[in-house]
Amino acid sequence: MTSALTRRKFLTQTGIFGCSLAASPLLTPISMAATPGENRLVVIILRGGMDGIDVLRPWGDLDLMKHRPNLTARKEGGLQLTEFFGVHPGLKPLLPLWKAGQLSFVQATSTPYRDKRSHFDGQDLLEAGTVELAPMGRRDGWLNRMLPYISGSHAETAFALGRESMLILTGASPASQWSPDVSVGMSGQGLRLMDMVMQSDPDMAQSMTQAIRLASADGHAAGIEFSEGELGHNDMLDSMMQSSKDARRGKSHIKIADFAAERLREETRIASFSLGGWDTHAAQARAMNKPLSALSETILRLKKKLGSLVWEKTTVLCMTEFGRTVRENGTKGTDHGTGGTMILAGGAVNGGQIHGQWPGLDEASMYDRRDLMPTSDIRAWAAWAMHDAFGVEQSTLERSVFGYLDMGARPRLLL
Known part of the structure; x- marks a missing residue:
């Protein structure tokens, strides 16, 4: 059963990670266009x-x-x-x-x-x-x-930046959204499934760790480390909780400012x-x-x-x-x-x-x-x-x- 479970299916079907739009530029290409002028x-x-x-x-x-x-x-x-x-x-x-x-x-x-x-x-x-x-x-x-x-x-x-939906940029004209922190949600069933996959697929463990790291602009949410051996439910929960605390201690406003500046230096x-x-x-x-x-x-x-x-x-x-x-x-x-x-x-x-x-x-x-x-x-x-x-x-x-x-x-x- 687990051998047929691909990384893509695991990420998309279990709903374990509610990552931000720009959690990974590899998974979420961002399209932008310039308005006339430089303002x-x-x-x-x-x-x-x-x-x-x-x-x-x-x-x-x-x-x-x-x-x-x-x-x-x-x-x-x-x-x-x-x-x-x-x-x-x-x-x-x-x-x-x-x-x-x-x-x-x-x-x-x-x-x-x-x-x-x-x-x-x-x-x-x-x-x-x-x-x-x-x-x-x-x-x-x-x-x-x-x-x-x-x-x-x-x-x-235009770009709406942050965790919450921004009504100010909502409407008929296209606008992109980005959030600085990973949002993690995990059910009991999801934990069991994740445990099962990690035990049988060390590459998946490495990929998941990388995805979580990509979801944080400066690595504050990178506290989860998976081993090739058995990883218990409590260990995973503890790691997730610690990662969340680390992210909250980070200055998300600085991450947002950095991301905004990067885009504004280009076409946004x-x-x-x-x-x-x-x-x-x-x-x-x-x-x-x-x-x-x-x-x-x-x-x-x-x-x-x-x-x-x-x-x-x-x-x-x-x-x-x-x-x-x-x-x-x-x-x-x-x-x-x-x-x-x-x-x-x-x-x-x-x-x-x-x-x-x-x-x-x-x-x-x-x-x-x-x-x-x-x-x-x-x-x-x-x-x-x-x-x-x-x-x-x-x-x-x-x-x-x-x-x-x-x-x-x-x-x-x-x-």
């Missing part, structure tokens, strides 16, 4: 509701300390951007970009999403770029809807992925450090790996589904809010600027007397970035890509 766009979705008031700190607003006695109230040296605004220490590594004119912010901005404050709905609306959620099965994302309007684009012009012109960890209901002073560090590392890694010539043509948009409450809560965190902050980076960015209108933090100026009042639609900023980077007509962006959007006057986000 690149990277969209990073910051999942969890990033606290824009903590990231871009309005030290010039006298109400800040009243609402946040434990958060963002103290000015810290070297973090001042303007007389009014500074940044969280977690973004300190990005300050050279600010000084070089390659970093900007948009204050008090939001999607049209209001009141329910659900992560799932908020993220879907952000990625769909619409006013309301469409019925399931008929949704697509604004990046995907833009692709047909870039003259000369064809085949797969649009990439999107997400970074989590922004849901800071408690101990926010500590909880913000890790996601901000990951974001800083990701942006700087993109800059390094793209190289100066490509980086000069690159725009990075960092967006979140909603901001957080103005007042800190009883656990020294913040809850789901409305107005937030958008971050722009890249050599193509007309940097060193803080865009948008500050609404104030007095109670009468807040949204629902609890949240930062949005003074702009975040979709408009994304639309202007696409207009400047790819030449898509303003009317097309307003009606066909986003719908029900007034982009307003051109803010000159890009050079």
Whole structure:
């Protein structure tokens, strides 16, 4: 029985490994095509509701300390951007970009999403770029809807990177997907079958080990070693568990940045992925450090790996589904809010600027007397970035890509 079981049948019929699209370039050839020109766009979705008031700190607003006695109230040296605004220490590594004119912010901005404050709905609306959620099965994302309007684009012009499905690049236009880590699922029956095959086919053991290693961009998931002898179920499970832990300890955001940069140096012109960890209901002073560090590392890694010539043509948009409450809560965190902050980076960015209108933090100026009042639609900023980077007509962006959007006057986000 086992002698007739080929490696291909074993991998495809047992369903043991749910590997990512690009787990092995030998098994998954990737097709890409270029859009005209050299401009690149990277969209990073910051999942969890990033606290824009903590990231871009309005030290010039006298109400800040009243609402946040434990958060963002103290000015810290070297973090001042303007007389009014500074940044969280977690973004300190990005300050050279600010000084070089390659970093900007948009204050008090939001999607049209209001009141329910659900992560799932908020993220879907952000990625769909619409006013309301469409019925399931008929949704697509604004990046995907833009692709047909870039003259000369064809085949797969975009990449969605990460473990989860990216609505932002879902739609009629082809786009590729890639994940940095192997996903392993194993039933009891699968374990027994795997044990049987490994005992009788040492070549299969070697091939399986290689497949797992290929599924990890930097080898963090390569902890499984098969011997030519008997391998017990518990041994395999222990190895799988350890491999999974090793992968989680690795910096997947660095892997994603490396993969994105590699593709963007070639024919790909649009990439999107997400970074989590922004849901800071408690101990926010500590909880913000890790996601901000990951974001800083990701942006700087993109800059390094793209190289100066490509980086000069690159725009990075960092967006979140909603901001957080103005007042800190009883656990020294913040809850789901409305107005937030958008971050722009890249050599193509007309940097060193803080865009948008500050609404104030007095109670009468807040949204629902609890949240930062949005003074702009975040979709408009994304639309202007696409207009400047790819030449898509303003009317097309307003009606066909986003719908029900007034982009307003051109803010000159890009050079």
